[in-house]
Amino acid sequence: MAKSVKLSQLVEELGLKIIEKSRDYEEIEISDKNINRPGLQLSGYMEGFPYKRIQIIGNVEYRYYMGMSPELRYERFRGLFTADIPCLMFSYDREVTRDILDLANYYNKTVLISELETTRLASKLNMYLEKHLAQEISIHAGLMEVYGAGVLIRGESSVGKSETALDLITKGHRLVSDDVVEIRRVDNQLVGTSPENIRHFMEIRGIGILDIRRLYGVGSVKTETNIDLIIHLENWKENVEYDRLGLEDAYENILGNEVPILTVPVKPGRNVAMIIEVAVRNLRQKNLGYNSAKYLTTRLFNDMNPDMKDMDYIEMYDNL
Template sequence: MPKVRTKDLMDHFQLELISGEEGINRPITMSDLSRPGLEMAGYFTYYPKERVQLLGKTEISFFEKLLDSEKRHRMDSLCTDITPAVIVTRDMHVPPELIESSEQNGVPVLRSPLKTTRLASRLTNYLESKLAPTTAVHGVLVDIYGVGVLLTGKSGVGKSETALELIKRGHRLVADDCVEIRQEDQDTLVGSAPELIEHLLEIRGLGIINVMTLFGAGSVRSYKRITLVMNLELWEQGKQYDRLGLEEEKVKIIDTEITKLTVPVRPGRNLAVIIEVAAMNFRLKRMGLNAAEQFTNKLAGVIEEHEQD
């Protein structure tokens, strides 16, 4: 199923339908837009016909200066069988040649009161968000001090219970059990909850609870950028765990690498506090303060002094 259709743009941006109603269900497959200035001049060799076409003041004023025979030919070439829509901005008059070609080829012609650059910016942001690569992972996403922490681990390890304790400590739940992730930029992952389970948390023995109802609107948020992954695993006797934090492990989600920490779970460990401190420490590292490096440098200095003595 196409993620975005022309009708979605009409509804979201309240665009006026002028002609070509037959094509309002055409799919939009890319976020790039086109302002067909060269095409108005007759150069269609590299015409990106699969993009949404924006006609602003420059394109329309140039078009009005063309001969009548040229006008019809240009609009016939502009309206193809895969063009999602032609949008005229600034509430300008729509050329009758465009209306005729759009009806003939089933290309929706829409009109907006916004300036071309303003509309182009909003359309691009909307389409990039909707058309971004997506995936779903099993885990819990929590906003801790502004850091989007994705808790992962095997079923029953205690992810939801840890999230509940974090919520009680004032942090915010984004998603439990299933986290939908979209890559909005080369290094930006945004997580959200499926609509069906939004604001819900499953606690074994209690069942499903509504976090927003129990703890208030301040305890949830709709989406959050993911910057840290914390994998919870049952403590294995004899396994070596990182005790200094010098090496940063990475995990790849879609095309983006995210910092990953592995936290062993066993009775007596307060996971909520550990995760809370990990988020604060991650923020400090982002600000240039690395306690592990400072300790290592200090230790190396002490060793060097003893060797000189």
């Protein structure tokens, strides 16, 4: 089911002025995250009109329609209002002529005004709609920002997710969410946040509920972060052969995005928080083009083959 946001909510949160309100104003919902500046439609070309989008009259469109004769202006705006547009919006706090308002009233359309210039208004609308209409899921996990990277910490109950997150907090990293993470896809990037009612709180068995912001200060928490790495914690299993080289990268698909995932076995004596810090540093090196496991493998192979040329060595590294 497609997501939508109420027009009334958008108007309130962006501080827009209503100069003509449709009779069904409270029921109008917007499901298209794009906007449209109806210059072509004002010129009379209606084929392919994206009428489900918010329609913005910017400076250019305003000057164009103000130069029309009253009869032509009436006809062109009648074409706009007969379509099922969610609203018509004017930038630059423009004065809207009476004939436009009469048409909006007759065709039961909402007309809005913003004090912002067109570019800033379009930018704010895009950001707002992208946020509210993005694909979204909720998962059972914790989310930390470690060295600027968003790390999703998953695992079975009682494996130590919250304790690991708390250890990271004491090392200066920031908590985004404990236990439940809301993930949405914005501009092809996954963004994670916490449900508002549990934001900045953490449950530690044996202690109870902790308010991390009050205990460690505002620098210990963050509202949201991009998700760059998944750490899956599991209790150490003696019969499982865990990856010891890291030559092959594993990924998990979340909302269409491939996110690197590492499985970290947990057992007494292992400093999991430190391992996560190292994993983030190593991920950053990989993103910069350096893979230590591949480099070591080619180096060892080169030692066994002293006649190998430098270009062969580089090509072997790139192909691993």
